[in-house]
Amino acid sequence: MSERPVRVRFAPSPTGPLHIGGVRTALYNYLFARKNGGKMILRIEDTDSGRFVPGAEAYIIEALTWLGIEFDEGIANGAATCRQSERKPIYKKYVDQLLNDGKAYIAFDTPAELEAKRQEIANFQYDARTRGSMVNSLTLPTEEVKARIERGDNYVVRVRIEPGQDIVVNDMIRGKVVINSNILDDKVLYKSADQLPTYHLANIVDDHLMEISHVIRGEEWLPSAPLHVLLYQYLGWADTMPEFAHLPLLLKPEGNGKLSKRDGDRLGFPVFPLDWIDPKTGEKSSGYREAGYFPEAVVNFLALLGWHAGGDNEFFSMQELIEEFSLDRVSKSGAKFDYEKGKWFNHQYLMNKSAETLYPFVQEILLQHKVDAPKDKVLAAIELTKGRCTFIADFWEHIHYFFVAPTEYDEKTRQKRWKENSSEEMRALYKVLEGIEDFSIENSENIVMQWITDNGLHTGNIMNAFRLCIVGEGKGPHMFDITSLIGKEETLRRLDKAIAVLSA
């Protein structure tokens, strides 16, 4: 283990909205950096000009900001300051170095020609066995190569892999992974067409220049890690090569495969942090924020998909995650995405919030429904109902009857709770309630219960019918919590109306 300062990066490609697996990668990088007193860097890997999607970069930054994942470098005024597309001369320099050192060569084979080769030869691979029969600087005379370049022919630079050597990747999560160079191909490092490096080269150069100490990324990169190790050696940077940690993948909740962008709308839950509208197709993908999730619930849930603190506790704030996080407690195998558990987390976070904290959100919902109620009444209603809500948006369903009298009565509840003598009993209850001066929870409950006892009535029958009259359906907090909040006048009004409607 080196003693150098911890510096990690999150390096997304701006090809669309950041999906939840990417968010988790960013989160683990962030936790690792904070835990070890290191720096977190954002780098935009936009070396594929063809797949660039406008707005994607801003989306990534907004999403991570929402979740509380902060960057120490690479971001200023809300925009990324490190984009690979803006570093062309830097990569060119190292491409030339590799070329001069004979670690790479120029190839003129066109994509169409390569495609033809693949059709022609099964398992065709551009490598030590085949490069001698291809069109490149190894097979062409020097003048010809020069002439072609001057003529403006497009070419690529390929890494020259020497066969027959074992390449060792030390992975912090998986241990030692050995791969023989025979199976590696001469990957393209640079394209003359857009003068941009490919991922592999840009990645190594930037990680080196930015003094990245740990590369924490998805497992899909493990197969190319040997190439990266080789590039560090070719460039002469082997001694400062970062440590690698390849994270297990996030899998589809059902069936097989990696969680993908399409799964969200197919399965009916978000796989993106924020809503996203595709600029080309106009297609909308839903996000956690708009679905009503709290960022801290998403972070908590995501952190536990592939990592475990060891004890029985499952609730962690960002600060606690930072304190507890460790790469050697990251799982090796992929985790299926369990949306139900995500909802449960949100429910827990919502229940644990104070009515005061929830107030602005609920107030907005009430306003949308044209309800203007005093704050203390809203706070009380929130306190009584928050245990029933998973999302903020659920509040209206559970809170509306505190502010709006029922206009209709749930048919099922009516059949079950409205008995033959209910009208009569409710009329009697009306009289009792009318006579109560102090309409507080305790007092009204005492009086009504005493009345029930004295007259040999059935508590369940009375209360359930009463609930149907006041709420309109068979749910909600205890009746006197509701009636004392809506007040005597409103209680009597609702009761009167309900008796008329339900007796008809």
Added chain:
RNA sequence: GGCGCAUUCGUCUAGGGGUCUAGGACGCCGCCCUCUCACGGCGGAAACCCGGGUUCGAAUCCCGGAUGCGCUACCA
């Protein structure tokens, strides 16, 4: 096909040779609380992929198989 990684309840996982008749959580089921719905409490069903080996002893170590996933682009 080739190469790599992985494999404990349906799902997320604890477990790093004996304390495992395998623990927790989500979901599911039952009971309690109760005027209903929730919340909460209690309880239940539910797993070490298979086969060899190492060992006095294996969920834990090794090998093989099976299965899953990933990669195999002038994409990241």
